[in-house]
Amino acid sequence: MSDSSSPRTAPARLPLVDAPHSSALLRSLTGLLARWLPRQRWFAGKGRPLSGLTLVSATELLPSGTGGQTPGLLHLLIRARQSPAPGSDAPPAGDCYQLLLGVRPALPPALAPALVGRPTEGPLRGQAVYEALHDPRLADLLLERLRIPGSLGTLHFGRAQGGRIPSGLPARLLNGEQSNSSVVYGEMFILKLFRRVSPGMNPDLELPLALAETDCDRVPAPAAWFEATWPGTMTEPLTLGVLAPFLVGSTDGWQLALQSLARRTDFTASAHALGRATAEVHTALAAALPTSTLGRPQLEQAAAGMTERLAEAASAVPALRPYRTGLNRAYEALGDYARRGGTCRVQRLHGDLHLGQVLCVPDERGGGSRWSVIDFEGEPARPLTDRRRPGPPVRDIAGMLRSFDYAARQDRAEGSWVESWSRANRAAYCRGYAEASGADPADQRELLRAYETDKAVYEVLYEARHRPAWLHVPMAAVRRLAASPD
Structure with missing residues (x-):
C-alpha cells in the first residue's frame, strides 16, 4: 500500500492565493472567523477568548466562476491564538485548524445554515463565504482531487495503488462528530477531515497503512489521503484527511451493547470475538512496527505519573478524594512489580479503544458478522507526539474494559443483572484476547489494574x-x- 507518485493524468494547476492577497484575505476574514470558529463543535479552545488569527496557508482548489455559476473552494490552514486561563503565566496557546470554505455571490436556501459571513473588504468582498462540506458540488470536487495523486501548492494528494475510486459518488456530510468532520461518498467511501492539525503523520493514516501491509484484515485500508507540506520549513507534513472504505450495514459496539442491556440478552460471544479482534490488531501492529521493552526505571516513572494524575484529579474533583489511598495501591503495586524485575513490552496501539471505535460488519465470506476496528487517531486532546508514542497493550485493553462498564451504567435498573453483565463481558473479552494472542491480560495483573485505574481517574476528571x-x-x-x- 503506497503512494502513487506518477499519476496517469497530471492534475490541473489551479491558481493559488499569493502572498499579497493572503494578508488581505486574512484581514477580510478575521472578524467572521473569530465569531464562527468558537461555535464549531470541533474547536478545541472553548472558554478561552481568541487573541489572534494567523494565516498559515491558503489554496484555491477551485476559483469561483464568473456570474456566480460555479462556486469557489478555498482551503485554509489558520492558526488560532488564545489567551491563557485566568491567573496563568503561560504564553498564549495556538492551534492550527483546517478550513474548507465555499464562495458564492448568493447562497441557495439549503446552504444558508452553513454561512460563515460576507467579507466587507479584500478579494472576497461581498461574497457569501460558507462551510464547503455542506455543498455537495464542492464535496464532490474534493473527492475528484483525491482520485488523482499530485500536488497543488502546499497540498499533496496521495492514493493507494490498485484501488478503484469511482467519480460522481453522491456526497453526504455526517453529523455528530466532535473533533473532526466526515463525508460519505455513495455508501462506498468515507472521508475523515482532521480539523485541528499538527506536524507529523496522523496515526489514523499511519497505522492503517502499516496494517494494510500485513495479513490483518480487521482495519479498513486507506484508499487515498492528503497532506500539507512546506519544503524547507517543516520536518514532517500535516495529515489533513483520509479516504477509507465505508462499511455498509455496520453497527458500532456501543449501540450493540446498549441493545443487549435493554433486551437483557447475552453479549459474551460478541465480547469474546471482540477480544480476539483486538489481539489480532495488536499482533499485526507489533509485526509491522518497532517494539521495545520497559524496565524498572520506565515502569516506576509510569507509576509516578499515574500517582501525580490522581493527585491533580482529586484536587479538582472533591468526590475523588476519599478514594485516593485505595487507588494509589494500584500504582504502588505497579512500582513493586518493577522492583521485582517485572518488564512490559510496548508497541504502537489504537490509543483510544472503546466500544464506539469498533464496528460489527456483515461477513460476506461466511455469513454472520465480524468486528472491524476504526479511528486510530487516539485521544484528539493529546499532542500528536504523545499519540504516536508506543505503549503497553494493556492500555487499549483497559480502555475497552472501562467501556463495558460505561455501557452497563447506562442501564439505570437496580439489581445485580447489570453488574453481572459487565463482569461477564469483561471476562469474555479478556479470554478472547488471550486465545488469539497467547498472552492473557490477567497474567499482568499489576499492569492491567494500574492502567484501568488510571483510565477511571481520567474519566472522573473529564466527566466532572x-x-x-x-x-x-x-x-x-x-x-x-x-x-x-483483585
Whole structure:
C-alpha cells in the first residue's frame, strides 16, 4: 500500500492565493472567523477568548466562476491564538485548524445554515463565504482531487495503488462528530477531515497503512489521503484527511451493547470475538512496527505519573478524594512489580479503544458478522507526539474494559443483572484476547489494574468538567477499584 507518485493524468494547476492577497484575505476574514470558529463543535479552545488569527496557508482548489455559476473552494490552514486561563503565566496557546470554505455571490436556501459571513473588504468582498462540506458540488470536487495523486501548492494528494475510486459518488456530510468532520461518498467511501492539525503523520493514516501491509484484515485500508507540506520549513507534513472504505450495514459496539442491556440478552460471544479482534490488531501492529521493552526505571516513572494524575484529579474533583489511598495501591503495586524485575513490552496501539471505535460488519465470506476496528487517531486532546508514542497493550485493553462498564451504567435498573453483565463481558473479552494472542491480560495483573485505574481517574476528571450528569459512571469504578485488590 503506497503512494502513487506518477499519476496517469497530471492534475490541473489551479491558481493559488499569493502572498499579497493572503494578508488581505486574512484581514477580510478575521472578524467572521473569530465569531464562527468558537461555535464549531470541533474547536478545541472553548472558554478561552481568541487573541489572534494567523494565516498559515491558503489554496484555491477551485476559483469561483464568473456570474456566480460555479462556486469557489478555498482551503485554509489558520492558526488560532488564545489567551491563557485566568491567573496563568503561560504564553498564549495556538492551534492550527483546517478550513474548507465555499464562495458564492448568493447562497441557495439549503446552504444558508452553513454561512460563515460576507467579507466587507479584500478579494472576497461581498461574497457569501460558507462551510464547503455542506455543498455537495464542492464535496464532490474534493473527492475528484483525491482520485488523482499530485500536488497543488502546499497540498499533496496521495492514493493507494490498485484501488478503484469511482467519480460522481453522491456526497453526504455526517453529523455528530466532535473533533473532526466526515463525508460519505455513495455508501462506498468515507472521508475523515482532521480539523485541528499538527506536524507529523496522523496515526489514523499511519497505522492503517502499516496494517494494510500485513495479513490483518480487521482495519479498513486507506484508499487515498492528503497532506500539507512546506519544503524547507517543516520536518514532517500535516495529515489533513483520509479516504477509507465505508462499511455498509455496520453497527458500532456501543449501540450493540446498549441493545443487549435493554433486551437483557447475552453479549459474551460478541465480547469474546471482540477480544480476539483486538489481539489480532495488536499482533499485526507489533509485526509491522518497532517494539521495545520497559524496565524498572520506565515502569516506576509510569507509576509516578499515574500517582501525580490522581493527585491533580482529586484536587479538582472533591468526590475523588476519599478514594485516593485505595487507588494509589494500584500504582504502588505497579512500582513493586518493577522492583521485582517485572518488564512490559510496548508497541504502537489504537490509543483510544472503546466500544464506539469498533464496528460489527456483515461477513460476506461466511455469513454472520465480524468486528472491524476504526479511528486510530487516539485521544484528539493529546499532542500528536504523545499519540504516536508506543505503549503497553494493556492500555487499549483497559480502555475497552472501562467501556463495558460505561455501557452497563447506562442501564439505570437496580439489581445485580447489570453488574453481572459487565463482569461477564469483561471476562469474555479478556479470554478472547488471550486465545488469539497467547498472552492473557490477567497474567499482568499489576499492569492491567494500574492502567484501568488510571483510565477511571481520567474519566472522573473529564466527566466532572464536561458531563457532570455522567460522573456516577466512573465513580462506580473508582469505588470498586479502591476497595478490592483483585
